[in-house]
Amino acid sequence: MDTTNVITIPHSDKEPRKWKFSELLADREVHLRWEKVRKYFFLRESTYDMTNLCNIRCDGCYYYEGEKQFARGNENPEAWRKLMREEKARGITYVVLAGAEPSMVSELLEVCYREMPLGCIASNGFKRIPETVGYKIHISVWGNDETSLRVRRAKNLLLKQIDNYRGDDRAVFVYTFTRENIEEIYEVMDSIVTHECKITFNVFSSPVGYAGSLRHTRDSLDRTRDVMLDLLARYPGHVLFSPYNVVAHTHQYGLHTLYGCSYPRKNPSTDIGLGRSFRQYRADLSWDRDVACCVPDTDCDECRHYASGSAVVTARLYRHVTDPDTFKSWLDYVDTYLAVWVKGYEKDDHLCRTMITPPYHTN
Amino acid sequence: MGGGFLMPVGTDNKALIIRIAEIIISELKLEDITAETFDPDLDLVDELGVDSMDLATVVLVLQDEYGITIDEDDYPKLRNVRMIAEYIEHKRTV
Numbered sequence: 001m002d003t004t005n006v007i008t009i010p011h012s013d014k015e016p017r018k019w020k021f022s023e024l025l026a027d028r029e030v031h032l033r034w035e036k037v038r039k040y041f042f043l044r045e046s047t048y049d050m051t052n053l054c055n056i057r058c059d060g061c062y063y064y065e066g067e068k069q070f071a072r073g074n075e076n077p078e079a080w081r082k083l084m085r086e087e088k089a090r091g092i093t094y095v096v097l098a099g100a101e102p103s104m105v106s107e108l109l110e111v112c113y114r115e116m117p118l119g120c121i122a123s124n125g126f127k128r129i130p131e132t133v134g135y136k137i138h139i140s141v142w143g144n145d146e147t148s149l150r151v152r153r154a155k156n157l158l159l160k161q162i163d164n165y166r167g168d169d170r171a172v173f174v175y176t177f178t179r180e181n182i183e184e185i186y187e188v189m190d191s192i193v194t195h196e197c198k199i200t201f202n203v204f205s206s207p208v209g210y211a212g213s214l215r216h217t218r219d220s221l222d223r224t225r226d227v228m229l230d231l232l233a234r235y236p237g238h239v240l241f242s243p244y245n246v247v248a249h250t251h252q253y254g255l256h257t258l259y260g261c262s263y264p265r266k267n268p269s270t271d272i273g274l275g276r277s278f279r280q281y282r283a284d285l286s287w288d289r290d291v292a293c294c295v296p297d298t299d300c301d302e303c304r305h306y307a308s309g310s311a312v313v314t315a316r317l318y319r320h321v322t323d324p325d326t327f328k329s330w331l332d333y334v335d336t337y338l339a340v341w342v343k344g345y346e347k348d349d350h351l352c353r354t355m356i357t358p359p360y361h362t363n
Numbered sequence: 364m365g366g367g368f369l370m371p372v373g374t375d376n377k378a379l380i381i382r383i384a385e386i387i388i389s390e391l392k393l394e395d396i397t398a399e400t401f402d403p404d405l406d407l408v409d410e411l412g413v414d415s416m417d418l419a420t421v422v423l424v425l426q427d428e429y430g431i432t433i434d435e436d437d438y439p440k441l442r443n444v445r446m447i448a449e450y451i452e453h454k455r456t457v
Binding site: 020021022038041042044091262269271272273274276277314315317318319321 | 408412413414415416417418419420422423424426427435438439
């Protein structure tokens with residue numbers, strides 16, 4: 001396994017130098033990256049379950065956990081148009097359209113896109129979403145075709161997904177590492193690379209009460225880390241990830257423990273940020289602050305979701321302004337997040353290839 | 364300045380208020396407003412639409428400029444330029 005371009009440095013007991021923000025920005029490369037990513041600080045997200053319909057049924061699906069699955073779908077385009085206008089009025093600039101399967105209601109997607117031009121759709125990729133919907137599209141992959149057939153009851157799913165989205169700059173394939181499919185990624189990568197697609201990584205995060213075989217262990221997280229680093233080294237042109245993404249999402253502690261989740265479900269503050277503005281709308285357009293986060297019904301202690309990290313790690317700018325490598329790692333993370341979530345945004349090379357320790361965490 | 368954290372900022376702090384306004388205008392790239400016309404009581408979140416990333420950026424620049432540390436937990440106290448000035452005054456005197 002070739003991970004030679006990623007170096008792990010041992011923890012040092014020396015008193016760290018205190019860096020000023022301006023000193024960190026004095027590095028031209030860092031300064032340019034900072035200016036590049038800060039242009040997107042205006043993004044303010046909320047998420048929307050578009051329908052309770054789906055064309056496949058997967059083991060461990062987050063949508064069919066908890067109460068939200070019982071919301072009666074609102075398929076009235078005018079209701080969605082009105083909602084989008086209201087969302088814009090309260091400062092939302094980015095929408096994540098999800099559950100159960102948004103491609104089942106493409107007319108509603110078009111309505112949303114016409115009102116709110118920045119956003120992303122989480123889809124299983126089985127049915128192509130029309131080009132007139134110019135959002136990013138995240139296509140979920142849960143293993144090779146054999147696993148997809150077993151877990152998702154969908155035959156030749158990857159082939160179908162690639163057929164639908166090959167050469168489509170909206171599309172990012174999202175491979176979810178479970179405890180059982182870690183090595184299968186290599187087979188998937190062959191297809192992704194052959195068809196010139198882009199991929200990013202997610203880590204299975206158990207729904208509340210889930211005790212099934214997909215749940216990660218310390219050992220499976222370590223193996224996932226090794227595989228991610230290997231793929232990052234082998235396929236830099238196809239993998240949208242960074243060494244710090246690997247650190248954050250395969251750490252023995254989940255994102256909430258490491259960074260403190262800023263979504264309302266775990267964040268009582270309504271002063272500023274996600275705690276103030278984020279809502280998670282169900283298919284009937286209702287919302288409930290107490291359960292609002294990017295993937296509701298996830299066990300927060302187990303949460304390593306790529307979607308969660310995109311907000312939670314990114315929001316902790318302050319904690320990462322400590323030394324050059326930590327700040328560079330944060331910039332790499334944000335650069336990756338934007339490339340995954342914003343259409344037309346291109347990721348640059350990593351600024352930091354060192355595996356840093358997440359700030360405020362010494363284990 | 365002998366005022367505590369919650370005391371009103373005196374006229375001798377006008378320069379501080381102006382400088383904070385300059386930093387906010389510069390960092391948030393605000394147009395059609397000058398430091399002199401910036402209302403120090405304008406609510407940065409409710410009225411100016413500042414979000415957490417904007418505020419974090421301003422905080423980092425203020426830390427550099429005034430040699431203080433602003434804890435993340437204190438962000439909600441920084442609601443307007445006047446409160447930021449009071450906060451900085453307090454930090455510099457303790």
